[in-house]
Amino acid sequence: MGIMEPVSKKKVTITDNFFGFYTRLARETMIPYQWEVLNDRVIDAEPSHAVKNFKIAAGLEKGDFYGFVFQDSDVAKWLEAVGYSLMTHPDPELEKTADEIIDLIEKAQCPDGYLDTYYIINKNEKRWSNLCECHELYCAGHLIEAAVAYYEATGKDKLLKIACRFADLIDSVFGPEEGKIKGYPGHQEIELALVKLYKVTKNPKYLKLSTFFINERGKEPNYFIYEWEHVRGKVSHWSRREEPAPNLEYNQAHKPARQQEKAVGHAVRAVYMYSAMADIAYETADNELFEALKRLWRNITQRQMYITGGIGSTRHGEAFTFDYDLPNDTIYAETCASIGLVFFAHRMLKMHLSGEYGDVIEKVLYNLLPGSMSLNGREFFYVNPLEVWPKACDKDPGKHHVKPVRQKWFSCACCPPNIARLLTSLGDYIYSVNRDTLFTHLYIGGEVETEICNSKVLIRQNSKYPYQGEVNLTVLVDEPLNFNLALRIPSWCWNYELYINGQKQNYETKGGYAILNEKWNNGDNVKIIMDMPVEIMASNPKVRENAGKVCIMRGPLVYCIEEVDNGPNLSAITLCTDKELKTEKSKDLPDGTVIITGEGVRNVEDEWDDTLYRPYRKIKTLPVRIKAIPYYLWGNRGRGEMQVWIRGK
């Protein structure tokens, strides 16, 4: 049922100002920095111990396991990012480091293929006894993803063999057959990894196992309830004592996956599961699964997604809550969840030509994702708020989880290596092809090389996105070739013009794409000029948190106001929506940053003295000039307040 295949990152280069910077940061700073962290060599950062756990499991060092039960996955995600990086940017030193850690992983693996340092160090006693809370299958999934990436990058199959041995063991333990465990992971991840393993090994048993995990999930009698009652004696891994039965919505096990209507529970688990479901729908042409995914996609993007691309409204279970519940200050919006949303969108796009997927990927890529890291590539957000009052983060226990400054590392460090693996694989998301069409989903400058109608095609994209709406594509072909060039028209764009070699074109869009059917000559130029005015946005009135508030956007970029530009107490400011908003070059943010200024009023605090409440008729306001910066750059000029949704009048 697929309609197009992404062009591999191997065939794509990224060179524009925006993602050229971020992908270089990932390669040159994040990967080396994270290696240092994984080896506990960064002062003042939360300890990782992840590499050391492997050394202890391999018998090379003495000691206890340290960290979360899923600590292994940090190493695997780092290795996966290394694999992606090596695909486009060979680096013998880095490859040597990776080979060494792979040797270590091999040494830690048990003779039967089992590989999870938490259980190995703790004598393997309770393997598979707490699927719901402990993350063996999750860690296995990340190991598999790393193995596939590293094999595809280097052709070296040591890690792939390790992963296959482990996957084979898992296949012998889980499944519908008599005597096998009818369970599935507490934290979904292995499902999508097994599809990758299937695709690289062509062994259908991995696809079958993945499908088993998805189909078994949420069936009655519920495995997690059974496990809680009969396998682990109601004892929780976390509290080490008896606890009530698990909350099944939390890990999307409340009903069969294909019957689920709304995104619920832990947001990362949800989108990882939906990604796997999309893989299976694609590989097995399972239309029922695909219809379920469309429902879940709509529920997220039309009911439960922040304007920055964040998902997961509450820290309680790092979870979705309910439709239109999108608080800005008690928000969770975990970085990993939005990365998983990109995975989900990318897979849906293979089956369903619709601009909405690219719109959401773009929303995450230009807002939440770069916002989740500092410009030096060494500090990260786990939680991505749309409103921050540092004092409340310090003093209100309901906001302690929101950090006003990015952190060097986390005890639960899922996010930083996830950012690294997304940035190093960003090439995957820009273009797709089918028999006769090359689709451009994102306006990221660089080159792509692919084949259409059995002919080699090279496209050179020149883009100053997200700050300018003009993009130029140069078509390079060996000889004139007839094919479609499909260009996504972003949903933020109300007016655009298309030119081929300077001649204005009129094209209808289909599913959010302008499809240019031409016989292309070598060197043909396609120019798209998207009007990129400042736009004041409002929320659906059902989003109560944003009632009376507006958000400034320009192109794909969400803007915010910061204390450093607008003084303390941002909530006292109202934007005059009927006055012109102006763009300016920034003086204290990276070159090329466009900031926005506008007119507003501010409630005067001076005259209040020591009163909390006074007649409204006595309230005074003063005009102020409001300065807004792109959201993704917030928090780079010191600790202070930030607000995306501003009162408007």
Next chain:
Amino acid sequence: MGIMEPVSKKKVTITDNFFGFYTRLARETMIPYQWEVLNDRVIDAEPSHAVKNFKIAAGLEKGDFYGFVFQDSDVAKWLEAVGYSLMTHPDPELEKTADEIIDLIEKAQCPDGYLDTYYIINKNEKRWSNLCECHELYCAGHLIEAAVAYYEATGKDKLLKIACRFADLIDSVFGPEEGKIKGYPGHQEIELALVKLYKVTKNPKYLKLSTFFINERGKEPNYFIYEWEHVRGKVSHWSRREEPAPNLEYNQAHKPARQQEKAVGHAVRAVYMYSAMADIAYETADNELFEALKRLWRNITQRQMYITGGIGSTRHGEAFTFDYDLPNDTIYAETCASIGLVFFAHRMLKMHLSGEYGDVIEKVLYNLLPGSMSLNGREFFYVNPLEVWPKACDKDPGKHHVKPVRQKWFSCACCPPNIARLLTSLGDYIYSVNRDTLFTHLYIGGEVETEICNSKVLIRQNSKYPYQGEVNLTVLVDEPLNFNLALRIPSWCWNYELYINGQKQNYETKGGYAILNEKWNNGDNVKIIMDMPVEIMASNPKVRENAGKVCIMRGPLVYCIEEVDNGPNLSAITLCTDKELKTEKSKDLPDGTVIITGEGVRNVEDEWDDTLYRPYRKIKTLPVRIKAIPYYLWGNRGRGEMQVWIRGK
């Protein structure tokens, strides 16, 4: 340092429409209903077991202790309310019931005077070993308060003797002397109770012990840290295992009480402590303590108090957070905390003539307090929100503690009997006297009898407060008498007129009181007409939660909008502040209720379809008629949304 003494509730009758109703409800419904609950005879209510615990402790029944460690206090608070009720409304049946429970309490008391059913049933093993978490001294305090009330009401001293025996035991265990414990209660309460015991017994050791508890609190080395480390082996009563050192701010033990600058920690504990400090400051003329209390009072009322009189912004520790942090929907604002604030205000008023104390008492009495119970007197709020979205209460774990409907009882049932004891002692709060002045703090209709200048004075107050601003006071004296009649001018009142026997008077106010110095003849009429227009209120801009929002008030009453009158999604409504607001009689609320209507606009939801965010320029609004009802009546017409702070334009 006292400047006036309250006239005892024994000398005051309450007969007006408002508090005549609520005090009758307390006597005729709440006290009998709560007795049924304490005996576990109310179907569908949370079990209490409080009476049964005493029976088990007395050896009359077998069984285990059930409930919170402070379950005894529910019985004591009920008995205290019974005492107050009997003072003005003798009831032999009720008195018989009370005598029986007192007999039971006597049987439960240990030979050495100890009396706490949790420890008695659990074999007395760990008495005084966890002052920080377990509530022995708190329960002792409530027992003492009950004993004093019952003795003053009936002259019967059995309970008083029980209380004295227990207090004597406590005095032998705690104190500065060698060999005594240098500790103090985790939950303050006994401090103010001991002052009451001192006043009724005239035994100074009780005042001394109370002063010891206050002065010892927060000294270094900290007793709670010492106890945690050396007495209870770091084990928590609640989790039954080792826990980190206690949070000292939580129970106001972070620094000596008299050095505290801001209200912090558990709100009920805080205001109970401040009340005791005020008692001690008054009894011992301790000016340093009084200055500390003025600071703490100002911090609460000028920085941390909701417009309804609620205090305690967060459920995390049922606590104060920080200045200007007053969220409406994640609020705590426990009923007991505002009752404790009334206790605190009432004690400050004895030392400091200022209308602010009466203003706050009035704010609580006409808003939070009646709002915390249903009109049938059988359902209660523990948490008193200013904004409720029932769906969020159900689905957002950060709002689960906010209930959209009043409950029949609570596993932690501190609030309902606290309401009962405040209402039955309401007479204490209306008038004070000193040598030559009678102060009227509250405009509650009824009569007061007292002595001024050694002569009997009777004042008959006729009031339709809070709905009408005209109040008439008739002075009844045996012969003409020169004295001051001081009338509090509420802070909400911007214009008022004063008449004596129909003649308009001009009086300057002093400290918020108009002081009428006259030679009064029998039957003289004093009329005060307070303008009571509808007033739109705003919050200090530092209260971020209320930015852009207004609150409708009239006189002392805070108004709110409800879904039943204004449709779902109240946050979509904006009040037009420049249009006239009108008062109307309500058709579906109790007789005499004045509702307020005004013009507003509502964001139209229809056209949004499945979009979450759209350009602001495309947003449409429709005019709507807004209907607001007094806050204290919310939630009496079914489950639905409610909002006090409304967007204003």
